[in-house]
Amino acid sequence: MTNRVINFYAGPAGLPVDALKRAQDELLDFAGTGMSVMEISHRAKEYDAVHEEALALTRELMGIPSNFKVLLLQGGAHLSFGMIPLNLLRKGRKADYITTGNWAEKAFKEAKLVAGDNVREAASTKAEKFARLPKASELQINPEAAFVHFTSNNTVEGTQWHDFPKTDKPYVCDMSSDIMWRPFDVNQFGIIYAGAQKNLGPSGVTLVIMRDDFLEMCEAQDLPSYLRFKIHAEKNSLYNTPPTFGIYILRNVLAYNKSIGGLKAIEANNRKKGELLYGCLDKHAGFYKSFVTEKADRSLMNVDFFLPSEELTATFVSEAKKNGMVGLKGYRDIGGIRVSTYNAVTVDNVKTLVDFMEEFAKKNG
């Protein structure tokens, strides 16, 4: 414990220490079974209890109604980028994609590979390096589109949809980097998908939440079985061997999240963290330059900024490390500093960073 650092990695990222301690305590003997949870058959009742609890906690924390299925798959958002068009868009159905960053663009490109001209860009801020989100007036939604795909938080660029895009179409959304950061109404979503490795658990688990009418739209009987959402839904994500240990850690994280007051409490923490961090950036706006150009689009999960020089950036990273803070180096295409403040990063962690940033600005500004 004493040696734990403050972890600002963009993903895989820090997890609640209580969830990890629970795993450590029972790593050789899970729930009195005499086995690690990773050594237990996925058909055994001891594992099944973990699987069901992970699914139930997801439903409870997010308030997911019964007309949605919750799936625990593999392959991260990347495999979902492909599975969504393979299941939904090969037979002429149309969809719109809003491209707001590196990951949103990947989702769009993967959909085009499968569905060609049936998918189009409803808006893009690429000309502005994705440094802001499109405004409502910039969205050009195809009336024939079956859904609008968007990326709720742009991990690389540090923008986030605080109000979801204005459209009456169902959403399909990559929420990998901000799922469960706050409560929200899932009903307008046809599909929510998220790699676990930012807000939920370790890499190797993908959470997919799918509305029943979207599941019914899947026309994919000629696809290999693993790629068919319907099969996973019918078999409760036990069609094949699931990533059992990853799901167990997800369960631990969700149980911890519930114990601290659920998504409302988590949202309050995230908002405090954002106030502290953006407050510091705004105060020292001559020294720390924000990458994002519209304040309304600022992400509460990833905060990108630049220092006056590359030398100072390198010094910032190395001095932060000496002070027990890691993972601050910016994404390779953007540079500068990126602070990822996912759910497991505490308000105190951010206070420590902000104190350091104040000092650093005074000394070098």
Add this chain to the structure above:
Amino acid sequence: MTNRVINFYAGPAGLPVDALKRAQDELLDFAGTGMSVMEISHRAKEYDAVHEEALALTRELMGIPSNFKVLLLQGGAHLSFGMIPLNLLRKGRKADYITTGNWAEKAFKEAKLVAGDNVREAASTKAEKFARLPKASELQINPEAAFVHFTSNNTVEGTQWHDFPKTDKPYVCDMSSDIMWRPFDVNQFGIIYAGAQKNLGPSGVTLVIMRDDFLEMCEAQDLPSYLRFKIHAEKNSLYNTPPTFGIYILRNVLAYNKSIGGLKAIEANNRKKGELLYGCLDKHAGFYKSFVTEKADRSLMNVDFFLPSEELTATFVSEAKKNGMVGLKGYRDIGGIRVSTYNAVTVDNVKTLVDFMEEFAKKNG
């Protein structure tokens, strides 16, 4: 430690306790980083060392030449069942599949979904409930086939190819349930793939070993990126976020395997275990009836047998459990008892079981 049971599950299955202890010791602080290995970015040097070591140990233990790529993917054998025909068989190339059990049949069906009549069954023992392997004289290899697919060990039925099928075609092989049970020459293999959850580590990691000429045969530029072997090979399995914790456990298991003498030592243990277990079955052949009809085809990984009645079977399972042995219930379609004796099951574990079986036969025979 004192509470550990003897684990005969068919997968996910027991792992070497040393590999688990190592994980437990550093679960909150990996290698002095102040983080769990699952909290570290997959682009950080601390994770990279684990990734590279897992790959290097795989090469070293199996003696894999430099004209093969080693990949660490997700989705288990199930996703590989689809990826192989999607990458190799959509443009008219032909392949033969030998169906020798439940899993071999699944591989064949998935290939047919993608490639239709371009894949055929080179042999099947389904008419005999897969209770033996086809003989060399029964194999009907299509001269036009680019490869012959087989399943090296049939987990459900308990048969194993001790000598690989007689053909001069390259093999494509699902080795999920017996990879690394012994040394063998990989050169005739175009692709070897294996879900980790039997001999290698936790579920959620898939090992794929692919010969360069097979990689070159992949014609898949219209496939979603996650499904393209070439992309994973070019990016050293870091195209997307890999299942980092699972790969770390794989590394721990492989490092342990090396420390005990590598695959030669493991093979010697596996042969001793087989002698003990099959010796007991043969000695009590009137009481324990083997499912497999040909002794030459008996698996050293999964041993299926029946007791005289369902009542005795249930008693066997429950009394074994009282004696600290779990996972012995047979596969649902076959019934009876299945003893899975993967690499992590020790000779002493099997001795304990055999002593119990001797007693049980005496008391109830």
